[in-house]
Amino acid sequence: MKKRVLLRVAASFFMILGACKNPTKEATNELSETVSVSEATSQNQTEFYVMAASGLSLRKANTTTSDKLAVMPYGSMVTVHPQTTQATISVEHIEGTMQPVTFNGLEGYCFSGYLSRYPMPVKGVSVADYVAQLKAKNNVVHYEQKENGPDFHEGYSETITLPTAKWHEGYYIAQNLFDTPKSLAFPNPKGIPSETIEAPTKPKEVWTSDLLVKRTNNKLDTITYRFRGEGSGHGFIITKPDSEKLKIERYVFVD
Template identity: 40%
Template sequence: MNTVKLSSLALLGALTLVACKEAPQEIQESETQSVINEQLAMTEDFKEVGEAMEEVKTTYLYVTARTGLSLRAFNNLNSEKLAIIPYGTRLEVLEHEPQQTMKVNNIKGGMDKVNFNRKSGYVFNGYLSKYFPPEDDMLPAGYAKELKEVYPNVSYTEADGGTASKPVNTETLMLPGAEWHEAYFIAQKIFDIPNEFTFPKQTGKETQQFKGPKKETDSWFDALNVSRDANGLVELQYSYDAKKVKRTVSITATEKGMKIQQIRAYK
């Protein structure tokens, strides 16, 4: 009888010992799984943050002012001038001012905060463009090709017509999302509109003509013709008429963007 009791007590002790050994293992496995779950959750959070950071892209714009753009200490045109930023410079925009609070040379805009040569300051954003400006003597086809590498929706076409003795050549460049002054500055460079013709006022008389500074003759003249309606500009057209060729460069706003077109008619 005593032997049976001793055996039972021994068996109970063994089972208790086993249970005590197994219980911490179950707890440990549970804690380990909790840690894993927390790490997975943190990984998902980091992934979401990373995806959000990828969506925030740095904005870069180009200087279109021919003589350079002033970098100023504060967001007004009278503050200290820190530097002159050359034409064509690519700038990192830190803060964009969407409100058109001022006007410079008939162009409306605000002051953007930018980085330039490890300096931060403010520039008039009417002379900034997402389209990099053309270099000197750059042909329209070559400029359009470079633009399309960055902006696939830009289009350029060239067509020949007329007759063998009086050929007509037409070039058309479409710039989605561009403003009037952006298109005008580009047209000046690639289609040889003299710099003496400044960007005109966007409001005013329905039609205006600004003649070139050079003296007209019987065989040569040029002029900038401006058309407006109640909403502003409708068309800008530069006309050049010489002894052997008549050339017009027109700028209009379309649903697809700003359209720049040059027509050369040989006489």
């Protein structure tokens, strides 16, 4: 029990250290508007949630240049309405359309790429509590926690498996759930087979803060965030076991 507490304290310390000393490069409202969305009609669900950290603009018409009615904050719930077929746009490696929605009684349009079928995690929530929140919304979510094996550093891992989640949807959930630097944007699915993307800035106490992106034929295989400091480390790995599931595994360890 004492070791588990020390592990959690170490992980929390380095997360706070990174958040305080790594200035985050939040997406602007204009950038949020031009990021596309996952299809917002799966399983007849009408309630969706804003993934954009800086908020998502609600527009009067279905163009990115129409009058802005409001900025919908991160985590806000919106009601999605049926729409006729529209051209798909792609910005920041995410595809979507201008989606008709209602937010706080206002009807308008927003880019669907920053809408998630899952409620977004709030700062400081535990993985177990977040999973309980998802299940309370009738989401079929699998959760597993286990200690690290004898061949690895002392620590533990927690795994969430989400049905029908998109790569970028899983990335933004993990980024906010595990307080990952916002300066590390969702990586391009297309590119070289293996790419390391370092956080633009990090405190001198931090040895490693980066993304390791693995691809095959311009399609994502894994997205791994790695954080390492003196005495401990943590991170997460995102994979797709099959076309209908996305798995997020968080790991924490001490030397």
